[in-house]
Amino acid sequence: MELQMVAIESLTLDPNNARKHSKRNLDAIKESLSKFGQRKPIVVHNGVVIAGNGTLEAAKTLGWKEIGVSVCPDDWDSDTAKAYALADNRSSELAEWDEKILSTQLLDLDDMGWAIESLGFDKPLLPDFKPEDIEQPRLDQRAATMCPQCSFEWRVGAKGEIEPV
Amino acid sequence: MSLLIAPCSFDAAKYAVMNWHYSQQMPIGKLISYGVWEDEIYIGAVLYGRGASPELGSAYGLSQVECCELVRVALNKHKASVSQIVSQTIKKLKETNPGLRLIVSFADPEHDHKGIIYQAMNWIYCGQSSPSKEYYYKDKWFHSRMLRPTGFGTIPEIARLSKEQQKQLPTREMKGKYRYIYPLDKAIRRSVDKLRLPYPSAVEGSIASRDNSVVEVQVQSLPTALES
Numbered sequence: 591m592e593l594q595m596v597a598i599e600s601l602t603l604d605p606n607n608a609r610k611h612s613k614r615n616l617d618a619i620k621e622s623l624s625k626f627g628q629r630k631p632i633v634v635h636n637g638v639v640i641a642g643n644g645t646l647e648a649a650k651t652l653g654w655k656e657i658g659v660s661v662c663p664d665d666w667d668s669d670t671a672k673a674y675a676l677a678d679n680r681s682s683e684l685a686e687w688d689e690k691i692l693s694t695q696l697l698d699l700d701d702m703g704w705a706i707e708s709l710g711f712d713k714p715l716l717p718d719f720k721p722e723d724i725e726q727p728r729l730d731q732r733a734a735t736m737c738p739q740c741s742f743e744w745r746v747g748a749k750g751e752i753e754p755v
Numbered sequence: 756m757s758l759l760i761a762p763c764s765f766d767a768a769k770y771a772v773m774n775w776h777y778s779q780q781m782p783i784g785k786l787i788s789y790g791v792w793e794d795e796i797y798i799g800a801v802l803y804g805r806g807a808s809p810e811l812g813s814a815y816g817l818s819q820v821e822c823c824e825l826v827r828v829a830l831n832k833h834k835a836s837v838s839q840i841v842s843q844t845i846k847k848l849k850e851t852n853p854g855l856r857l858i859v860s861f862a863d864p865e866h867d868h869k870g871i872i873y874q875a876m877n878w879i880y881c882g883q884s885s886p887s888k889e890y891y892y893k894d895k896w897f898h899s900r901m902l903r904p905t906g907f908g909t910i911p912e913i914a915r916l917s918k919e920q921q922k923q924l925p926t927r928e929m930k931g932k933y934r935y936i937y938p939l940d941k942a943i944r945r946s947v948d949k950l951r952l953p954y955p956s957a958v959e960g961s962i963a964s965r966d967n968s969v970v971e972v973q974v975q976s977l978p979t980a981l982e983s
Contacts, residue, residue, distance in 0.1 A: 690774065701832070716831075717770050719790060719797040721761035726787045729803060729823040730854030733785075 593631050595656045601646060602638045606672075609679045611644040618710030619648040625708075628658050633678070635662040635671040641678040756794055758835045760843040763790025763800055768829075771800035776829035777866055782807075787823075787852075789844040791830065799830035801844040803858070807900070811859055815936070815947050823852070825860040825937075828872070838875045849939055856943045861932035869955045873935040879951045883931035891925040 611619075623645070632642025639646050640662070649657050662671060696713075700706050706713050734745045734755045747753035768788035773779050787803045804826045805811065805819065812822025828841060848855065861884065862870030870880070889896040892913050901910040902921055913921070933955055938944035 697832070717767070717797055719763060719767035719770065721759060721790060721792065722764050722767075724762050724764065726762050726851065727785045728852055728854075729785065729787060729805060729848075730820050730852040732820055 591660050593658055593660055596634075596659050598646065598650060598654055598657050600637065601632075601634060601657070601659070603643050603646060604638050604640055604675065607643050608676060609643070611647065614710065616644060616648050616651070618708070619644045620651060621708040621710075623648055623652060623654075631658040631660040633662065633674070634659045635666060635668075638671075640671050640675040756834050757792075758839070758843075759792040759795075760789050760801075760840065760847060761792070763788050763797075767797065768800040768802055768827075771797075771829040771831075772802070772827055774829075775799050775831045776827055778827070782826040786826070787848065789847060791833070791835075791840055793834055798833050800827070801825070801841060802827040802829070803844075803848055806859065807898075812857060815857055815943070815950075817857055817943070820854055821856045823848075823855055823858055825858050836875075837872045841872065842876065845937065845939075856939050857947070858937040858939065860935050860937070862935065863932050864930045864955075868933075870933050870935050873937075874954045876937070878935040878937045879947060880954050881934045881936055881950045882952055884934055886931045887929045889927050889929055890921065891927070896927065 628645070628649070630642075630645075632645050633640050646657065662674070666674075696706050696711055697716075699709075700713065732745045732747075734743050736743045743755040744752050745755055765786075765788065767790050768786070769781055771790075772781050782802065782804050784805050789801045790797060791799050791801065802825075803823050806824030806826065809819055811824060812818060815822065825841070828837060830837065830840070833840070845858065848858075860870070860873060860878070862868040862873065864883075870878070874880070888899045890899065890902060890913070891897075897910060897913055900906065902913050902916075903909055904914050916924075936947060936950070938947055
């Protein structure tokens, strides 16, 4: 794979990009570029971006002049480029989050002062359970039994005796 | 920081166990569940039950209603020490269950737990329970007692398998768990103190120190899971 820095103005957004970027999505990419810089190249075929259109848009908004690209091989035709663009988007879409690990990591980052929203996530909510005035079972008593005929309630006592309840 | 320990709902206890305890399994049977709140935020639960054996107290001359098991300490990140939290739940347990005389708990060496919290609270260490065998069935490991046709903890679906089918299940040997006990009155303390053994060391080859509690709590608190 050949990586190169090219002038942003020499690149064109894919007019047929099947993937739409919402404002929230672009904001998250912008935040990521600002915080971490560009860590992955965008993919270009004949001057048109086929993977990383959101990154290019965000970089333009940030006023960047250059961006890192990976240029497709010369022998790719437009169908191959189209197939790659779809596969690239779809393959990441098919991955799933491990919700438990995700929420633990987000809470950790939140604790360390990271703005979770700027990474494109909603702040994970901790469960809002309240103390409850509920009767807990007794572990120092056997369960009571009620006679279905006379309603006499009893349990077996500590020494095996019948103990009225 | 305010710390509140109070009875909590089954749902709250289950949430804590499923999210913050390594077992991700609610114990079966009668349970007393105490929720833990720090600065009014729910951070977990401490659960007591009758335990997996009806003979839990017999080794100490106690009946089933005089002895219980600390079955789960399932905490998210917390500021208070686990010892402080568990101590407060024991105090509440004694108030509402005055007939209880002893608490038993187990630390699982399979999960690198040695029971440092119990050591920090001066529980009595009584040695390891017998090793056990687990059977693998439908993506889960099951204790051998769950395969018995009847009795405590039986899982009917596996118990119904023929002996031949059970023999074909993958198995694994599990180390015995470290057993700790906590007497709740002076008389029982006097009678069980003779069972006291030196604590298993926190780090192989070293002597257990109460200071190690901090280390184990931190290790276990992502999410915190003090097994029992």
